[in-house]
Amino acid sequence: MSQATMTKDTAPTPAPVAPSLAGKRLPRWSPIGFGALSLALAVGVGLAADWQSKVQWGLIAAILFVVLTFIASSAVEGTRQAKDRVATSFVWVCFLLAIIPLASLLWVTVSRGLKVLDGYFLTHSMAGVPGFEVGGGVYHALIGTLEQVGLATLIAAPVGLLTAVYLVEYGKGTLAKAVTFFVDVMTGIPSIVAGLFLLSIMLMFNLQPSGFMGALALAILMVPVVVRSTEEMLKLVPNELREASLALGVPKWRTILKVVLPTAVGGITTGVMLAIARIAGETAPIMLLVFGSQLINTNPFDGAQSSLPFYIWEQYRVGSEASYDRAWAAALVLIAFVMILNLVARGIARWKAPKTGR
């Protein structure tokens, strides 16, 4: 029986004629060629129709690029290759659309901000400088941002970290679900609402505006971001590591402190840094609670302070050429601050990441 099947299976069957593996392909430079061609055509169309808006030129170029690629590719290579090329073109077009605002924003900020950004600008306040005249600097705002963001981080990072540890390692039942729900709700709180909340407390207890009040509002905005990112990082720590530690007779709290947190520390740091970057640009709570100031005030617990986003808004409102320049320079300082934080976070994440090398 099995013998018969074997013979039947091994009986020679006519092999199907194999199609050649190599087909006609468009040359390697074709995407660049189509890109240049469609750009030239778009410029031609735009000039001919006398369109002022460069956006229209760009859109026509993008559409032409995708259409040209599809037509040429389906004629030469076949429909499957054509679909592949159209998908690739779409990805490229979307990438360019995404990069244009970012690049232009950076370009405008750098080119306009560098005009007055120098050592003097970074080390002087606006004390005694009328807003519409040249001179003055960003020092008081820089101090304000550093202190307010630093205080907010000191409050929010431990609270957020411990909440996440509770949710991942201990929390079960209704309380944990409630905490998760409210963290989700808090993520969506607009910064002005957090500012108003603290303003009402400030008025209720008759407190004066200070950097610390602003830091409290920023901390409210920061906590949910820290909780979410830390929670995700702690969930990534394999359960086997916790069990290995527990099986060595290590108490649970030491297991969390010495095994779980060190394994996740890179990701947690990144999350905290991103949260800092998020709150560093908040203006609304600063306006309500820190009040803004032209003078250097290094004490965040007493009296009004300034901050970088507030300074930018303030300078732009003055509306003179000199104040515009200062606003752009302060924007550049703020972007640099966030970027440096990001780089530091990446550095720490790489340095602390679990090692795999031999």
Next chain:
Amino acid sequence: MAKRIDVSGLSAFYGTHKAIDDISMTVEPRSVTAFIGPSGCGKSTFLRTLNRMHEVTPGGRVEGKVLLDDENLYDSHVDPVSVRRTVGMVFQRPNPFPTMSIYDNVAAGLRLNGSYKKNELSDVVEKSLRGANLWNEVKDRLNKPGSGLSGGQQQRLCIARAIAVEPQVLLMDEPCSALDPISTLAIEDLIGELKERFTIVIVTHNMQQAARVSDRTAFFNLAAVGQPGKLIEIDETERIFANPSVQATEDYISGRFG
């Protein structure tokens, strides 16, 4: 040093699901006891009840008694942390701590328990690595990460880590199932040496392994999927493999199972 384990009337649950039912047995000190049986019959669950690791699983619950030299592990005033210091465990998949070096991995148990003298630590690390037959392979790279070792070396590192805290009993949950035959042989030789000092319980799917390393063998089975697992019989390994007293054991060992 090594302790006897007396289990009586032990059942374990996951939430409302009963995973093992009414198990009683004795594990002799300074010997190797192997647990065999089909998947899902509760061998690993039973093993984890012996050092109170079962209750770490969400919903894990245990009824019955486990006596470690006349001390019931499930007495209300017994601290699970000190139980786990006395009864160590090696897991199925090697799990060295990824943030720590080889040295720190072995020293982890002592360091994290906070009970060590600094000048003794390196002696303990060397002794444990020698005990796990790993010293010669890693002595020149103690500061390299433990996760850079091969799978078999990682598992021996985990054994070194487990014996560094000087437990009385060592539980091994399929310690060779992720390893190649040569690493398996290294670990089996190691088990033979370790039983001079420790009471060893090993769960294995490999019947030849059970026959090679163990003095006594316990066979677990379950009536059907979803039913709790039961201990069918426990006896000298030679009798279990040559002349078991229950038909089901013979069927399982000879491959006529199911």
